[in-house]
Amino acid sequence: MGVLESRTQIIVREVKMNQPGILVFACKWCGLIGADAAGKKRVSLPARFRVISVECAALVETDAILRALAGGIDGVAVLGCHIGGCRYTNANHASIKRFELLKDLLDTTGIGGKRLLLSFGTAHEYHQFEEIIKNFFDELAVLPPLDPWLSPFGVVS
Amino acid sequence: MANIVVFLCRCFGEIDNTIDFDLLRKELSKDTSVSSLSIVDSLCLETDIEKAAFKINESKADRVLIAACSILSRGNLPVNGLIKEGMERHKIGLVDIREGCAWIHNNDSDGAVKKAKDLLNMGISALQHKEKSEDMSVTVHPDALIIGAGPAGLAAAASLAKTGFKVNILERANAPGGMLRLISQLYPTGEDAANKLNPYIDEVENNPLITLYPQSKIVSIEGYVGNFTVQFASQGKDNSIQSGIIIIATGAKIFFPTGLYRYGEIRNVITQMEIERQFLKGSFDVKKTVFIQCAGARNEERPYCSTICCPASLKNAMRLAEEDPGSEVFILHRGIMTPGNVLEKYYRDALSRGIQFIRFEEERPPRIMGDDHVESVEVYDAVNGITRKIETDLVVLSTPLVPNDDNARLAQMLGIEVDRYGFLSEIYPMHPLETKMDGVLICGSARWPVASDQAILQGKAAAMKAVSYLRQSEIAASTLSRVPGPKSGHARVVPDFCTGCGNCVAACPFDACHLEKTKGRYISKVDMMRCKACGNCVSVCPNGSMQIPEHNYRMVGEMIKWAF
Numbered sequence: 001m002g003v004l005e006s007r008t009q010i011i012v013r014e015v016k017m018n019q020p021g022i023l024v025f026a027c028k029w030c031g032l033i034g035a036d037a038a039g040k041k042r043v044s045l046p047a048r049f050r051v052i053s054v055e056c057a058a059l060v061e062t063d064a065i066l067r068a069l070a071g072g073i074d075g076v077a078v079l080g081c082h083i084g085g086c087r088y089t090n091a092n093h094a095s096i097k098r099f100e101l102l103k104d105l106l107d108t109t110g111i112g113g114k115r116l117l118l119s120f121g122t123a124h125e126y127h128q129f130e131e132i133i134k135n136f137f138d139e140l141a142v143l144p145p146l147d148p149w150l151s152p153f154g155v156v157s
Numbered sequence: 158m159a160n161i162v163v164f165l166c167r168c169f170g171e172i173d174n175t176i177d178f179d180l181l182r183k184e185l186s187k188d189t190s191v192s193s194l195s196i197v198d199s200l201c202l203e204t205d206i207e208k209a210a211f212k213i214n215e216s217k218a219d220r221v222l223i224a225a226c227s228i229l230s231r232g233n234l235p236v237n238g239l240i241k242e243g244m245e246r247h248k249i250g251l252v253d254i255r256e257g258c259a260w261i262h263n264n265d266s267d268g269a270v271k272k273a274k275d276l277l278n279m280g281i282s283a284l285q286h287k288e289k290s291e292d293m294s295v296t297v298h299p300d301a302l303i304i305g306a307g308p309a310g311l312a313a314a315a316s317l318a319k320t321g322f323k324v325n326i327l328e329r330a331n332a333p334g335g336m337l338r339l340i341s342q343l344y345p346t347g348e349d350a351a352n353k354l355n356p357y358i359d360e361v362e363n364n365p366l367i368t369l370y371p372q373s374k375i376v377s378i379e380g381y382v383g384n385f386t387v388q389f390a391s392q393g394k395d396n397s398i399q400s401g402i403i404i405i406a407t408g409a410k411i412f413f414p415t416g417l418y419r420y421g422e423i424r425n426v427i428t429q430m431e432i433e434r435q436f437l438k439g440s441f442d443v444k445k446t447v448f449i450q451c452a453g454a455r456n457e458e459r460p461y462c463s464t465i466c467c468p469a470s471l472k473n474a475m476r477l478a479e480e481d482p483g484s485e486v487f488i489l490h491r492g493i494m495t496p497g498n499v500l501e502k503y504y505r506d507a508l509s510r511g512i513q514f515i516r517f518e519e520e521r522p523p524r525i526m527g528d529d530h531v532e533s534v535e536v537y538d539a540v541n542g543i544t545r546k547i548e549t550d551l552v553v554l555s556t557p558l559v560p561n562d563d564n565a566r567l568a569q570m571l572g573i574e575v576d577r578y579g580f581l582s583e584i585y586p587m588h589p590l591e592t593k594m595d596g597v598l599i600c601g602s603a604r605w606p607v608a609s610d611q612a613i614l615q616g617k618a619a620a621m622k623a624v625s626y627l628r629q630s631e632i633a634a635s636t637l638s639r640v641p642g643p644k645s646g647h648a649r650v651v652p653d654f655c656t657g658c659g660n661c662v663a664a665c666p667f668d669a670c671h672l673e674k675t676k677g678r679y680i681s682k683v684d685m686m687r688c689k690a691c692g693n694c695v696s697v698c699p700n701g702s703m704q705i706p707e708h709n710y711r712m713v714g715e716m717i718k719w720a721f
Binding site: 021023032033035036038039040042043044045046047048050051052054055056058059060061062063064067068071072073087088089090091094095098 | 229253255256258260261262265271276279574593639640645664689691692695696701708710714716717718720721
């Protein structure tokens with residue numbers, strides 16, 4: 001077994017012990033309704049995600065996402081309404097453009113655009129919300145943990 | 158340091174089955190900002206809300222955190238109850254530990270307790286930094302303004318005048334009536350259009366509450382709901398009126414299909430509007446008539462169905478067949494559109510009267526034969542697969558209604574939107590007749606081609622929506638939300654930090670931000686009557702000088718810090 005493979009296995013083992021943490025920004029009109037419906041249906045979900053409800057996906061500042069990643073949260077999900085169905089005319093459409101740019105930024109800085117999950121119009125129902133959260137946990141499980149103390153330059157904020 | 162009272166709701170064991178409240182109590186007792194913590198059975202019951210309110214008053218707490226179910230299930234009950242008891246909304250925090258924690262993690266008790274602890278910490282830190290938006294209110298001008306005196310506008314004016322409001326109508330033409338004046342009979346009843354129109358015109362002329370300004374052209378519209386100022390020119394004179402709301406009933410435009418089916422090139426190829434004019438003049442004798450549907454509609458340029466042309470064709474075809482029983486009438490169509498309970502029967506009536514329907518395909522349209530006048534129409538019958546040649550005297554093209562040319566200009570003046578075809582568009586389908594701007598209502602064919610009965614219905618509906626604004630003497634900006642309950646807040650600018658870059662002006666979907674020169678430099682200014690607190694301006698602001706106080710960056714930062 002090569003050195004790289006064994007190190008990868010160690011990391012994977014560690015990650016499995018510490019489940020990744022996810023911060024969910026859920027739009028009040030779509031994502032939050034899905035999250036709420038999942039609760040009402042008593043769907044069993046991994047515990048390490050926290051939901052912050054926002055009025056609209058447009059209210060999620062890109063700074064807030066960067067701050068969350070810098071603080072050691074492994075993934076950030078933004079759940080909004082579908083394009084054309086925003087309660088605020090085209091606010092979510094504008095926000096998608098910003099988040100896509102942010103994804104590019106995360107890719108170029110090496111944090112990885114995969115850590116930002118964008119989902120517009122797909123979290124209305126409990127099973128959709130469940131699927132999104134579970135899939136995101138699976139995706140993040142194979143990535144190394146974003147521990148702020150591991151950074152040689154200290155905490156970025 | 159804030160003095161926060163925390164209430165943990167057991168929900169009769171639903172929550173504390175999974176989450177150990179003793180552990181939570183131990184964790185929260187370390188927090189110095191929490192003055193007291195009490196565990197209650199169910200906060201959604203009125204008795205418990207009263208007890209909670211008593212406790213809050215007793216301990217002189219300035220903020221309350223409720224950890225109970227989600228706001229979408231029953232969480233709004235304790236919040237609204239405390240508001241009724243005199244608390245302010247921004248001082249109440251609600252943390253969802255039932256749907257968001259206990260019920261979805263019931264097989265992972267440790268994780269659930271940790272999550273509940275984090276959620277409570279997030280809630281406490283959010284409460285400490287939550288602020289309250291400013292509010293403003295305007296005095297409502299009790300007049301209504303209606304643009305367009307077609308059936309929709311006239312119906313709206315009559316309804317508003319009946320409820321006692323003063324109405325001003327601006328009309329582009331010399332006389333009221335709109336497109337209904339050009340039509341002889343109405344489908345499906347066959348009654349004269351004049352019969353329907355005249356009562357409304359009488360109402361406009363005789364009711365002292367209604368003022369009609371014919372031959373008018375709008376110069377500018379300023380203001381917001383409750384207080385619009387409209388500059389216009391009527392019969393050559395400049396004029397200005399104020400109004401509380403604006404109803405747009407400008408209707409649509411008739412389409413002349415020049416070049417289509419040799420229209421304008423040879424005689425006896427006319428449109429539906431021209432045959433209506435013929436009927437108004439008197440009957441005329443034609444032995445054989447061919448109607449061609451979807452002339453200029455449902456194609457690449459205009460992919461929409463105009464909805465009125467199929468019933469109009471049926472009406473005119475039946476009238477021709479009725480006047481001369483020996484005549485032959487053909488309708489060449491691409492699918493007859495007769496929705497509803499009345500119009501489908503109308504179509505069946507036409508079938509039983511002997512009107513012949515031939516379906517053609519978009520790729521193989523009918524061809525008009527003849528040198529200077531129509532001799533025959535050649536059509537490929539898509540059902541039978543044969544080409545038929547129909548001898549005819551008259552070809553009637555059913556053309557769609559198209560949007561008015563100045564829709565875009567009107568929309569820009571009012572701050573509303575036009576759809577991809579050019580019709581004025583309303584907001585999200587759950588709010589019919591309402592536009593992006595509060596107090597601007599649209600009805601009739603300005604929003605979509607409709608027949609006169611629908612236009613009248615929409616006009617009356619718009620009038621009733623207008624009354625809901627006009628009956629208030631004052632409108633507060635915070636009440637202008639389109640959902641039950643008040644708005645979540647308004648964006649606020651910190652004038653010292655604003656650099657006047659104009660990002661928020663470009664990003665705002667409601668045109669609520671504008672730059673204003675103060676102290677020699679431009680800073681952004683938020684129009685609270687238009688702001689809906691979507692937060693687009695907050696996200697594009699480069700230095701964070703634009704914030705929504707109920708959801709400010711400090712609060713989000715603290716919440717993120719406490720998230721894990």
